[in-house]
Amino acid sequence: MLDIKDLREQKERYIELLSRRGGDFSYLEEVLKKDEERRIIIKKVEVLKAKRNEASKKIGLYKRERKNPTEIFKEIQFIGDDIKVLDEQLKMLDEEIKYQLLITPNLPAEDIPIGKDEEDNQEIKRYMTPTKFDFEPLPHWDLATKLDILDFERATKITGSRFTVYKGLGARLERALFNFMLDLHAIEHGYTEFMPPYLVNRASMIGTGQFPKFEDDAFKVDDDRELFLNPTAEVPTINYYRDEVLDMKDLPIKFTAFTTAFRKEAGSAGRDTRGIIRQHQFNKVELIKFTAPEDSSKELELMLKDSEKVLELLGLPYRVVNLCTGDLGFSMRKTYDIEVWLPSYNAYKEIGSISNAEDYQARRANIKFKRDAKSKPEYVHTLNGSGLAVGRTVVAILENFQQEDGTIIVPKVLQPYMKVDVIK
């Protein structure tokens, strides 16, 4: 959430920056008018409340002294009604302003490329060169079906489209990968392992920015508690500290969370329909950081390195892009995407993204920190990154390490987990 005071003071700059995402943000002018109105009412109602408090105090005093307080009663006879009316107006204004702010995305960072969509993302790094084959490589859905390690057809029987059964060495590859990733981040990179609930409430979804704007993307549980299936570990993990004040000495806090994520993929009908690139259910190892404001840029770069390390150890070709304003996620100020080379797409495909939300989620979720006992609480910065999307890593391994006979070479680092060196 944006800070209404900052918005008030830097209206033009805020609207200009937001417009870089594309879209019309002139409605913020209306929001500021409501904010103005709100402050006028606050002034009025607080004067009345102060008057009433004073009178009530006097009545108490009179009663103790056995004096007659009728006079005072007369004075404030109608004050309660006035307060009630103003309070109701205030509440409505508050709600409208809050709602508008909740559906307004984060400001993009000043230094990221301005652009419309992924075409305008800026490539900043390549690792290895795209895999070359001296035979006709197969897409992962064909490879996996032949090896009988993924079953797309029968999965539709169990659930429906965009669900897959992992089987045999396919299931083991998935498990090997997330164990490998967790070990890397927890043991080598110093993140604390984190296993959150997979059902989250509305407040959590609002806290990280999924709601209210993107409610259609979430699976809702039919239960009167209003719970939703975890769409990314970012939600439960960042909300872990919702409404808390952390100690500076504990920052940065680093978590690595493995979760199964569930998404409706509402807007992507017809896209990536083959294989397991885009599923309603997928596994992901996530990296989360809570930092002091002055450290978040540095921590973002470190997180990117931690994330890249996974692909480097696996020996997969990838590139890193700096997302342009048009492709940037709702809650984020800056995002790097890591894109892995996929022969079936003959292109780089997103396998993880590493983002800095700065104080946007912290303000929504009310997560602060104190520099020391006496200092005022300030909002933390939150960062999250993939470490990585497990299903898409399976795809990358199958497609990049396939051999002419349709078998798959298991990367060295996975062999201790897989107990085999070839999937056949």
Add this chain to the structure above:
RNA sequence: GGAGGAGUACCCAAGAGGCUGAAGGGGCCAGCUUGGAAAGCUGGUAGGUCGAUGAUUCGGCGCAGGGGUUCAAAACCCCUCUCCUCCGCCA
């Protein structure tokens, strides 16, 4: 699912309509004491948020959350959430 109990500031805890910005502890900070520390003693400290204000400061809200009764509510009423105990069920 059934029956009870509880939720007050960093922690423990008093408080059953007005003098409670919340007694009392613990903690924390400073000082005395000490070679240094502990203990002891003395003094100090109470959060957050919103609004006004150049600073100082003033005012509103705040005793799990929401709503109500009242001139006035931590206290009374209603709803919700969380935790605890017992019973039932269960991986």
